[in-house]
Amino acid sequence: MSITLDHITDNFCTTVIRLVFESMLDTNINSGSTHGLTLEEVEQILNRYKSVHRVLLDGEVIGVFNPGTVHPDLKKGWELDKHKTYGRIGFVYIDKKYRGNGYGAEVIKQHSSQFDDYAECCAEDNVSSNKMLEKHLTFKKRIYIPIRRAYYNIYSKEIGA
Ligand SMILES: CC(C)(COP(=O)(O)OP(=O)(O)OC[C@H]1O[C@@H](n2cnc3c(N)ncnc32)[C@H](O)[C@@H]1OP(=O)(O)O)[C@@H](O)C(=O)NCCC(=O)NCCS
Numbered sequence: 177m178s179i180t181l182d183h184i185t186d187n188f189c190t191t192v193i194r195l196v197f198e199s200m201l202d203t204n205i206n207s208g209s210t211h212g213l214t215l216e217e218v219e220q221i222l223n224r225y226k227s228v229h230r231v232l233l234d235g236e237v238i239g240v241f242n243p244g245t246v247h248p249d250l251k252k253g254w255e256l257d258k259h260k261t262y263g264r265i266g267f268v269y270i271d272k273k274y275r276g277n278g279y280g281a282e283v284i285k286q287h288s289s290q291f292d293d294y295a296e297c298c299a300e301d302n303v304s305s306n307k308m309l310e311k312h313l314t315f316k317k318r319i320y321i322p323i324r325r326a327y328y329n330i331y332s333k334e335i336g337a
């Protein structure tokens with residue numbers, strides 16, 4: 177498998193725009209607030225924020241993701257060390273026709289390897305995402321998020337894993 181990850185700030189191609197558009201309609205990623213946006217509006221948003229991370233398979237864009245860090249306010253509930261900075265991916269979206277080939281798990285593996293400390297949060301009912309995270313991270317705990325009215329699973333990277 178030869179995927180690479182990169183970060184671009186302009187020249188967003190139609191595939192990137194389509195994948196970001198689809199991710200905004202995906203209920204595993206967004207809770208409805210972005211429904212109704214057009215492709216043109218998504219392109220405008222990308223041009224405004226000037227940032228998207230791509231998943232490339234032999235040079236072809238097959239996914240997009242949005243990395244960040246775990247917000248300090250979340251660390252206590254996730255049972256993380258308040259003194260450490262934890263990498264995470266806010267969302268990852270793999271093109272439907274490329275799913276089930278291990279690419280999502282490879283994104284987590286490559287991205288998390290850049291951090292000493294790393295954690296993710298995933299809705300309990302998102303079967304494919306939980307399976308993806310389990311491949312390279314360790315299940316830590318299950319939490320209830322009242323604002324989402326749902327249970328989520330917390331994963332973290334074990335040192336040396
Ligand atoms: C979650 C997502 C990124 C996974 O991408 P992917 O490339 O299909 O994932 P992988 O192929 O690496 O799959 C990882 C594991 O999950 C399993 N899996 C994938 N989709 C599955 C499904 N629908 N049902 C059951 N298992 C599934 C795979 O078989 C694999 O396990 P295995 O190696 O033991 O066989 C992709 O499904 C997606 O874009 N979903 C919509 C957005 C989303 O939910 N993002 C995550 C939350 S932000």
